[in-house]
Amino acid sequence: MDAIISDIQRELEANIDPAPKVNPEYYFKEPVKYHGVKTAVVNHIARERFKQISDMKKQEILALCTALFQTDYMEEAFISCDWAYRLRSRYEPADFELFEEWITRYVNNWAKCDTLCNHTVAAFVEEFPDYVKRLKTWTKSPNRWLRRAAAVTLILPARNGKFLKDVFEIADSLLLDKDDLVQKGYGWLLKEAGKPYQQEVFNYVIKNKAVMPRTALRYAIEKFPADRKKQAMAK
Numbered sequence: 001m002d003a004i005i006s007d008i009q010r011e012l013e014a015n016i017d018p019a020p021k022v023n024p025e026y027y028f029k030e031p032v033k034y035h036g037v038k039t040a041v042v043n044h045i046a047r048e049r050f051k052q053i054s055d056m057k058k059q060e061i062l063a064l065c066t067a068l069f070q071t072d073y074m075e076e077a078f079i080s081c082d083w084a085y086r087l088r089s090r091y092e093p094a095d096f097e098l099f100e101e102w103i104t105r106y107v108n109n110w111a112k113c114d115t116l117c118n119h120t121v122a123a124f125v126e127e128f129p130d131y132v133k134r135l136k137t138w139t140k141s142p143n144r145w146l147r148r149a150a151a152v153t154l155i156l157p158a159r160n161g162k163f164l165k166d167v168f169e170i171a172d173s174l175l176l177d178k179d180d181l182v183q184k185g186y187g188w189l190l191k192e193a194g195k196p197y198q199q200e201v202f203n204y205v206i207k208n209k210a211v212m213p214r215t216a217l218r219y220a221i222e223k224f225p226a227d228r229k230k231q232a233m234a235k
Helices: 003-013 040-052 058-070 074-086 095-106 110-127 129-138 144-152 155-159 164-174 178-193 200-207 214-220 226-233
Strands: none
Touching: 003 058, 003 074, 040 058, 040 074, 040 129, 040 200, 040 226, 058 074, 058 095, 074 095, 074 110, 095 110, 095 129, 095 144, 110 129, 110 155, 110 226, 129 144, 144 164, 155 178, 155 214, 164 178, 164 200, 178 214, 200 214, 200 226, 214 226
């Protein structure tokens, strides 16, 4: 296992972009660890390296994912998320505990949170929808990333018209959250749910606009027609 991780790190270091257009730290309020490898290259490494380990037992691959998260580097985290998502046809209910542990212990910025939850955790919840109940418990966590994760996990399912009742329950629970990254998370969730269910989301926003933080409100109505945006923003 150590040899696999070391080989990946050497490959990443060999592909560092010497002149990035934008410093990755520009996008984060928190300190971030990164090698400086372009996303397309990271994705290529993840894909090619997975071919070498795909015959391993699922738990062995998940252990490698954990080891990648433990380095704290952004690129390794993205490879971990990529590999975990590639295992989606092999998910079992017990895997949820590991995904929750990854968020609790290793997710420390919005990019890691969203990359893991938009795909891996979302695919798990679509396969095992009873676990949406566990997402709702995350909304009460002191951990900001668990609270954001509760919302962003349902982004893609909501875009496809699923879990509308749960979307509103999660938004209700996060409605007055003071953390701007949590506000953006549930605002984004409402925006995506509004694509198949614009009227329902519009009604929700109008009902709650007096108390909904402006950050969440702006995200939620971003794709609304101009007249509805104006109505939602009116005091």
